[in-house]
Amino acid sequence: MSDILSTTPAATALSAACEQAYQAAITARRALLDATTAYAAHLIREALPDAAAITVDVEDKELYEVLDARGTVLWHAPDVAGHVLSAGIVDDIDALLCDAIPFGGLVGAGWETAARGLPYRTVALPGGLLPEPCTPGLEPTPCGARPIPRLPGEPGRRSRSLLPGRSQTPLADSCCPAPLLHPLARPLVEHVRVRKGQI
Secondary structure (H helix, E strand, O other): OOOOOOOOHHHHHHHHHHHHHHHHHHHHHHHHHHHHHHHHHHHHHOOOOOOOEEEEEOOOOEEEEEEOOOOOEEEEOOOOOOOOOOHHHHHHHHHHHHHHHHHOOOHHHOOEEOOOOOOEEEEEOOOOOOOOOOOOOEEEEOOEEEEOOOEOOEOOOOOHHHOOOOOOOOOOOOOOOHHHOOOOOHHHHHHHHHHHOOO
């Protein structure tokens, strides 16, 4: 019995149709991801106009944080009362993510592994740029990079329900140890200290 594929006209036509459908599916998948990030960007920027990128928990298919172009966290999960980004908007974005992520193709669409590792991925919003990556083991905060806390026995990730809140108030000197400040954050921290009369 021969292992050579049939080359009859019917087989050739069906093979071509299969390839065309496959390529169309790849194109449609990319279009879905692009449309999802564009719609998410529109919803987010109504409340956070400086949003440049989002980090998503692709395992739970939920929005994890919103970043500006410098990597500063503008919003983070879990959502709490008083956050600028309303729970309704977050729920709408989570629903979009639940629809789009199962189709795959995230890497090809520019969804990069986040600083804290998988299952978190960061993607630039339309018109935005991905922040410069932090040193492995660190994550960006409003006052620079800080170590990523880990739960005992869970070296790779933390439970969303146990994430500590991150202040969105003006920068405090005790927020991060000085050696861990991200270079981009130093001028901003010094500016705040000058205004407080500390320098």
